Amino acid sequence: CNASKLESGFYVIHAKSGLGKTTGLKHYARTNRNAFYVLVDYLQKSKEFFISIAEALGSDTTGSARVILQGIVDKLNELDSPVLIIDDAGKLNDNNFRNIQLIHDSTEGNAGIVIAGTNYLKTYVSKMVQKGKMGFDELSRRVNHWQALSEPSFIEIKSLCTANGITDSDTV
Numbered sequence: 001c002n003a004s005k006l007e008s009g010f011y012v013i014h015a016k017s018g019l020g021k022t023t024g025l026k027h028y029a030r031t032n033r034n035a036f037y038v039l040v041d042y043l044q045k046s047k048e049f050f051i052s053i054a055e056a057l058g059s060d061t062t063g064s065a066r067v068i069l070q071g072i073v074d075k076l077n078e079l080d081s082p083v084l085i086i087d088d089a090g091k092l093n094d095n096n097f098r099n100i101q102l103i104h105d106s107t108e109g110n111a112g113i114v115i116a117g118t119n120y121l122k123t124y125v126s127k128m129v130q131k132g133k134m135g136f137d138e139l140s141r142r143v144n145h146w147q148a149l150s151e152p153s154f155i156e157i158k159s160l161c162t163a164n165g166i167t168d169s170d171t172v
Contacts, residue, residue, distance in 0.1 A: 002028075008081070
């Protein structure tokens with residue numbers, strides 16, 4: 001998230017469920033200036049997707065999808081080093097993947113974008129690129145970095161437990 005914010009880059013985080021993506025992303029958004037977290041779902045149409053982002057940014061949520069999108073772009077372009085974090089992105093419909101590209105293209109060089117999801121996210125985008133599905137080749141080429149997360153080792157788990165006062169071996 002920090003690299004995306006500082007470089008105004010487009011980053012994708014993917015990992016199996018339960019490894020802490022959402023927890024880490026929410027924490028980053030809460031503790032960093034101009035970092036905005038959005039949790040998406042599979043039911044969202046374009047306008048609902050834009051409203052979720054606009055709400056996170058504190059911008060206007062009224063008007064057409066195009067008007068709300070323009071408000072999002074304007075807000076991101078007027079802030080200093082903003083980063084938009086979109087969680088559960090593997091559940092997005094194809095139009096909303098193209099909408100992410102619209103936001104990226106309209107804020108390029110000024111705003112970072114991080115999308116996160118399960119490993120399905122990377123698999124789906126790659127599959128759509130191979131199929132020649134409209135917009136996916138362009139979206140994929142704009143990604144600066146695909147970050148896979150792996151399960152922590154026992155030593156890492158033990159270290160985290162110890163750092164948080166958990167030392168009982170059965171609990172660890």
